[in-house]
Amino acid sequence: MGIVISRDLKKYSIINGLILGLILLAFNIISFYLITTIVKSPLGVIGVPYVFSIILPIPCAIIMVYKLRVEMKWDWSFRIATSGIFLMFLVAYFIIFIGRDQIFARVIEPQMSTKIENVLLEATPVALKKSGANAQQIADKQKQIKDQFETQNKITVGQEIQSQLISIIFIFVIALIFGALFKRPARGYEAVSAQ
Numbered sequence: 001m002g003i004v005i006s007r008d009l010k011k012y013s014i015i016n017g018l019i020l021g022l023i024l025l026a027f028n029i030i031s032f033y034l035i036t037t038i039v040k041s042p043l044g045v046i047g048v049p050y051v052f053s054i055i056l057p058i059p060c061a062i063i064m065v066y067k068l069r070v071e072m073k074w075d076w077s078f079r080i081a082t083s084g085i086f087l088m089f090l091v092a093y094f095i096i097f098i099g100r101d102q103i104f105a106r107v108i109e110p111q112m113s114t115k116i117e118n119v120l121l122e123a124t125p126v127a128l129k130k131s132g133a134n135a136q137q138i139a140d141k142q143k144q145i146k147d148q149f150e151t152q153n154k155i156t157v158g159q160e161i162q163s164q165l166i167s168i169i170f171i172f173v174i175a176l177i178f179g180a181l182f183k184r185p186a187r188g189y190e191a192v193s194a195q
Contacts, residue, residue: 005083012071013087020064020088021095027052028100036115042127045119064088065182074184082179089171089178097164117149 005013031052035045068084069076105112121142128138155163 005087006075006080008075009072009080009084010087012068013084014091016064016068016071017088017091018095020060021092021099023060024057024092025096025099025104027056028096029104032109032112032116035119040123042123042130045123046127061089061178065178069182069184076184078179078183081183082175085178085182086172086175089175090168093167093171113149113153117145120145 031049034048034052039045039048065085065088068088069081072080072084109115124141124145125138128141133141
């Protein structure tokens with residue numbers, strides 16, 4: 001059985017993964033600038049990242065899967081679909097990791113984490129006051145946010161590797177789901193010749 005990756009599948013998956021990765025990287029950067037410069041409401045601080053990291057990427061991923069399926073013509077069984085989609089999503093993931101986490105966060109916006117923390121610390125009291133929280137609850141929540149960012153800033157190499165491996169496993173599970181949803185049924189003559 002095993003993973004099936006033909007030359008065409010590899011080529012189209014990598015190209016579509018690059019496109020998808022660049023689109024998702026742009027979404028991440030736009031989201032960051034929106035919440036740190038334009039959007040100041042607590043609802044916007046929560047909603048903007050949700051829209052740019054969940055709602056918009058799903059249709060983009062579906063479009064790229066359909067594009068890959070069309071490029072592969074009839075050669076699109078469950079195994080081939082899962083292999084191609086996994087490779088495409090893996091390439092997109094590494095584009096985002098390199099573009100956002102290595103280049104953008106270290107070179108272009110080295111204070112990215114601090115800016116996001118400040119936005120959350122400013123928006124949290126407003127949101128909690130509207131929900132009827134007292135001063136102690138607000139202070140506890142702000143301390144929790146600060147602790148989370150401190151923990152993120154102290155990640156070891158081992159924790160980073162573990163995080164990457166978990167992400168790759170998650171990508172494979174998503175590829176399995178997409179492969180099952182978007183597979184094409186076998187052609188009649190293939191089913192007959194397999195008997």
